[in-house]
Amino acid sequence: MTNHSEWWRGAVIYQVYPRSFFDSNNDGIGDLPGVTQKMDYIAALGVDAIWLSPFFTSPMKDFGYDVADYCNVDPIFGTLDDFDQLIQSAHNHGLKVMIDQVLNHSSDQHPWFVESRSSHNNDKADWYIWADAKPDGTVPNNWLSVFGGPAWHWDSRRRQYYLHNFLDSQPDLNFHNPDVVDAVLDTVEFWLQRGVDGFRLDTANYYYHDVELRNNPPKEEVVEGSIGVRLDNPYAYQLHLYDKSRPENIGFLQRLRQLLDQYPNTTTVGEVGCDFALETMAAYTQGQDKLHMCYSFDLLTHDASMKHIRNTMETIEAGLGDGWPCWSIGNHDVERVVTRWGQNQDAIAKSKVYMAMLLSLRGSVCLYQGEELGLPEAELSFEQLVDPFGIAFWPEFKGRDGCRTPMPWENTELGGFTQSSQPWLPMDEKQRALAVSEQEGNRDSVLHAYRDFLHVRRTHPALCYGDIEFLYNDDTTLTFVRQYQEQRLFIAINTAAQDKILPLEQALTVLTLPEALNSGYVDGNTIVLPPYSILLASLPL
Missing domain, CATH: 2.60.40.1180 (Golgi alpha-mannosidase II)
Structure with missing residues (x-):
């Protein structure tokens, strides 16, 4: 029997990427007051919750996914008071608020890492993953970074390598150290005490590594187009047995759940990216003592076939038990769905039918800002890119900037996003033509289709819980x-x-x-x- 006090079951969660949502102070960057100003719009969609991408203090090497202070707001986004006002506004509109938690790694400018790298015997010396070089000076093992190249970076102060699964400015925290786990959970509780209703957990299967630092084996077969596989990135050539998805992860997720259970009606949704994502989703959500929900990248690939949709759903259903899935066909890391699945053809009609399919499947749903407008992927030149991932792999991979361009509120030069002449990413002309102002008065628009079908979902319990x-x-x-x-x-x-x-x-x-x-x-x-x-x-x- 579904527990209806668990608001997250069957919920529709609207992902807001604050940098690109609405700029309230005209500096070219979206901010928390901008989200608050657009709360009426979000509530009118008929969603249940907001997921805020990172707004924490950060040097922005990876645009907020490199956290330098887990318990503060970066000045470009506003202040803690602004965050509190956002929470209050959302709750007044009947919306829950979930925030991104980037717990696997911090910024190399975080005080924890600054202290850790200063010596071998400081209080935080083993808060990160340090390893000696091999006798010939090379890296400790064959682990690779998602962003290309070895997952190890040499630090001349300690004369050791440190592990980074992503940018070398994003050192991985050492979750084998219980002091690290305690400190991380303290930062989570900081936001629970401010009234957040839940967390989206970035890279939720990366927290633990193999303490023996064993080499990953090669994949027996590397098939381009399968989950997360691009042949231009060597990361795809390994079977990632030892650098992520370790069994110790379960224990941490149980500790995290114990904390959230002290704050009724809160929830978690974990991002899971690995070779066995659907099995991992099941393991992480079964038993009601770990994560509440997980989502994988299985619907974020280029495979839009209904055979793939059915296979994905039936695979997770077969192993899920009492766990609960969450699905998404778009987010801040992947090409927009109209372009990825629809090749920008019949874009309006495809936007509507993909939406109806997603909102009819079993599980909760994450919708990424702009999907409700049917936005295609923005086209940027190399000179316009700011995403380090895209810059590193250009031109085979154009990066994530194309799905992160500012939200078009009006069909004007700056899209109503800002009054500044320099938004942090350029407005895309094709997207401006699909602005909110253009669709509001058109009953046949993608925006109205989203609002209408979200109402249908809410009024049919079988679509939410069945x-x-x-x-x-x-x-x-x-x-x-x-x-x-x-x-x-x-x-x-x-x-x-x-x-x-x-x-x-x-x-x-x-x-x-x-x-x-x-x-x-x-x-x-x-x-x-x-x-x-x-x-x-x-x-x-």
């Missing part, structure tokens, strides 16, 4: 049943540009969908799914 049973799929079509208590729904999705005709195999009552959505219908003994359509129907029990 079990799922898949019936049929091909590459572009998917049908399934969601059932919760006395409500049984049949859903059919067509993501192709052609009609799809299916046999009507059981009695059903087609439910009327809002006009912004392209709806399927029954014709005699067949189900007709027009291009990019969804059919929602009730079934007898």
Whole structure:
């Protein structure tokens, strides 16, 4: 039985990337007061919660995912008072607030690391992962950084290497040290005491490493296009057995859950990226003593086939037990879904049908800002890039800037994002044409389709909480049943540009969908799914 006091089950969480949401002080960078000013807009979407990407004190080498102070707001985003006002405004609008927690690593400018690197015998000497060079001076093992090259950086002060799974300015914390775990949990509690309702945990399977520093084995087969695999990045060539997803991670997640259980109605959603992501999701959410939810990158690839969607869902369902999934088809790290899945063709229709599919699957959902406008990936030149990941792998990989450009509120030169002439990333002309102001008055817009279907989801408990049973799929079509208590729904999705005709195999009552959505219908003994359509129907029990 689903516990309805657990607001996060079936919740829709709207991800706000503060740098790009709304600039309240016209310095070209979005900020926390800007989020507060747009709270009416967020609430009107019909979502349940906001996830704020990092706003902590940071040198911004990785735009906030390199934290120099876990318990303060970076001045470019505002102040702690601004954060408190944001929390109050969200709660007044009936919205929960979740914040990003980047616990695996800090900035190399964090006081903890500054002290750790100063000597071999200071109080924080082993708060990070230090290792001696091999006799020939080379790195301790073969571990690689996600951002390219060895995961080890030489420090001349200690005359040792330190581990960094990402940028060399993001040293990994040593979770094998209990003092580190205590300190990290103290920073989490700092925000719980300020009233946050939960946390999105960045790289939630990276916290622990193998203490023996054993080499990762090579992958037996490297297939480009599979989860997280790009052949231009050597990281894909290893089976990451020892540098992440270690069994000790479970114990930390249990400690974290014990802390959150002291603050009723709070929640966690963990980001899991590894070779066995779906199995890890299940392990991290089973038993109701670790994470509340997890999401993986399995729906953040270029594979938009309904076969892939069904396989992903059925794999996690088979091993999930009493765990709970969270799904996303877009975020701040991947190419926007209209471009990634839709090749920018029939963008409006595809935006709507992908949204309807996502919001009909079992689990909670994360929506990334701008998806509700159907924004395509922005096109930037090399000279316009600021993402270190994109700069390192250009031109094969263009980085993450294209999905992080400012939110277009108006169809003007600066998109209503700022009055400054220099937003931190340029406004994209194609995105400006899809501005909020352009879509508000158009009942057929993607924005209205999102609002309408989010209302449909809220008014049909089976879509929020129900079990799922898949019936049929091909590459572009998917049908399934969601059932919760006395409500049984049949859903059919067509993501192709052609009609799809299916046999009507059981009695059903087609439910009327809002006009912004392209709806399927029954014709005699067949189900007709027009291009990019969804059919929602009730079934007898």
